Amino acid sequence: MEDKEMTRGEELRKALLYERKNGYDNLPVAEREPMETYCEGYRQFLDAGKTERECVERTIRLAEAAGFRPFRRGMEVKPGDRFYQNNRGKSVMLAVIGSKSLEAGANIGAAHIDSPRIDLKQNPLYETDELAYFKTHYYGGIRKYQWVSIPLEIHGVVALKTGQIVRVSVGDGEGDPVFTITDLLPHLAAEQSKKPLGEAFPGEGLNILVGSRPLEDDEGSDRVKIAVLDLLNRKYGIAERDFISAELSAVPAFRAQDVGFDRSMIGAYGQDDRVCGYAALAALLQLENPERTAVCMLADKEEVGSTGVTGMEASAFDTFMEDLCAAQGVPLRACYEQSFCLSADVTAAYDPNYADAYEKRNSALLNYGVGLCKYTGARGKSGASDASAEVVAAVRRVLDDYGVIWQMAELGKVDGGGGGTVAVFMAKRNIDTLDAGVPVLSMHAPFETVSKLDCYMTFKAMKAVYETM
Ligand code: MN
Ligand code: MN
Numbered sequence: 001m002e003d004k005e006m007t008r009g010e011e012l013r014k015a016l017l018y019e020r021k022n023g024y025d026n027l028p029v030a031e032r033e034p035m036e037t038y039c040e041g042y043r044q045f046l047d048a049g050k051t052e053r054e055c056v057e058r059t060i061r062l063a064e065a066a067g068f069r070p071f072r073r074g075m076e077v078k079p080g081d082r083f084y085q086n087n088r089g090k091s092v093m094l095a096v097i098g099s100k101s102l103e104a105g106a107n108i109g110a111a112h113i114d115s116p117r118i119d120l121k122q123n124p125l126y127e128t129d130e131l132a133y134f135k136t137h138y139y140g141g142i143r144k145y146q147w148v149s150i151p152l153e154i155h156g157v158v159a160l161k162t163g164q165i166v167r168v169s170v171g172d173g174e175g176d177p178v179f180t181i182t183d184l185l186p187h188l189a190a191e192q193s194k195k196p197l198g199e200a201f202p203g204e205g206l207n208i209l210v211g212s213r214p215l216e217d218d219e220g221s222d223r224v225k226i227a228v229l230d231l232l233n234r235k236y237g238i239a240e241r242d243f244i245s246a247e248l249s250a251v252p253a254f255r256a257q258d259v260g261f262d263r264s265m266i267g268a269y270g271q272d273d274r275v276c277g278y279a280a281l282a283a284l285l286q287l288e289n290p291e292r293t294a295v296c297m298l299a300d301k302e303e304v305g306s307t308g309v310t311g312m313e314a315s316a317f318d319t320f321m322e323d324l325c326a327a328q329g330v331p332l333r334a335c336y337e338q339s340f341c342l343s344a345d346v347t348a349a350y351d352p353n354y355a356d357a358y359e360k361r362n363s364a365l366l367n368y369g370v371g372l373c374k375y376t377g378a379r380g381k382s383g384a385s386d387a388s389a390e391v392v393a394a395v396r397r398v399l400d401d402y403g404v405i406w407q408m409a410e411l412g413k414v415d416g417g418g419g420g421t422v423a424v425f426m427a428k429r430n431i432d433t434l435d436a437g438v439p440v441l442s443m444h445a446p447f448e449t450v451s452k453l454d455c456y457m458t459f460k461a462m463k464a465v466y467e468t469m
Helices: 008-016 029-048 052-065 223-236 240-245 271-285 316-327 332-336 352-357 389-402 423-427 452-468
Strands: 082-087 091-096 106-112 117-128 131-139 152-159 165-170 208-211 246-252 257-259 265-268 293-299 340-344 370-373 406-408 432-437 439-441 448-451
Touching: 029 052, 029 265, 029 271, 029 452, 052 082, 052 091, 052 152, 052 271, 052 293, 082 316, 091 271, 091 316, 106 271, 106 452, 117 152, 117 208, 117 223, 117 240, 131 223, 131 246, 152 240, 208 223, 240 246, 265 452, 271 293, 271 340, 271 432, 271 439, 271 448, 271 452, 293 316, 316 332, 340 389, 340 423, 340 452, 370 389, 370 452, 389 432, 389 452, 423 432, 432 452, 448 452
Parallel strands: 106 293, 106 340, 340 432, 370 406
Antiparallel strands: 082 091, 091 293, 117 131, 117 246, 131 208, 152 165, 152 246, 257 265, 265 448, 370 432, 439 448
């Protein structure tokens, strides 16, 4: 074959232009099978964890199988040690201790395992017109119209006064019933259809239908409600007052499934941010002897602002890190100032159906790899931690050296809205932090869609960060 000489224009274009390419054009054939295997594990993780509590349980099971053990203050901390710490069953931190001292800093992957959903109120059960319902208070940013007329499962716990914890999970077992929030028929929706989308479905209208059969041979009031309570009492040993100390959530009754004739995508509930949580976890579980200590933080409460004792703002993370540092005689602040955190959270994938909401040149595209976000925030970047150019450059180098397919991403148009992640709370700790994650279609919807290639590349990015940042 004869090499055709490039024209000056061709040379310049090749040397100087930043060309974005579909990830499939750069994906080595040898990576296809590992990608599918990885995605199979991810789908199982999604099906096993529909709430943060269930994700913590699943995480600990996987971690123990990979040689991790619970960390307790005062334990020895040696290179190669594998620890985890469970924060109240709703958040979990894991570490693989590096050959270098913690004075050299840690490589941290931080994601969240809570997702938007519909929580039951503390006095939820009522009967009206001979139907039984649960009153709800939604959690996180949902578009309410998406949650009516779909099958729902109920997951959570009831904490009894005795200290006993009763686990509830209805809808995902073989032969289980499901629940639903009814919608108005189009024939009678003339008035409702005139309302703005945000007003057509008020929060107090999201009442879950849970029963309709009245108690037999009874002349008292609320015969449907008492019949439901009777069932709950027989199955769980609870009475109405026990809802007061319960955390019960309605989540979509969908399993994680391949999407598309080519099965190139995954559709499921709760992929924001379990898709990055699983990437950060799976990469850590495979890690053997890193130079710097690698830490995976799976946080709760991100969808409501990272508040609360299990959110990223809480000091549980500092306590875990300080206890590890103390075992090596290192001040926590000395570790933090040398550390790096990849705040692994999803970003918006450019959606041609809603092209107006995006600025395509700077939006993440499906199948173009893990999306790096220099800044998040709203309006004039309000609320962003805004990683420095130096930090972005270091991550570029690490990902390129590792063969990770990645892209830059900004969440939608300027002034179109905005969002935040746990990045700000890591930056506040004096830890250099960059946002990165999987681009998602229909983010926060009951059924979110991602690309398998992007999932796998986020996992590879986490590995690259743990091993070589
Ligand atoms: Mn998120
Ligand atoms: Mn979110």
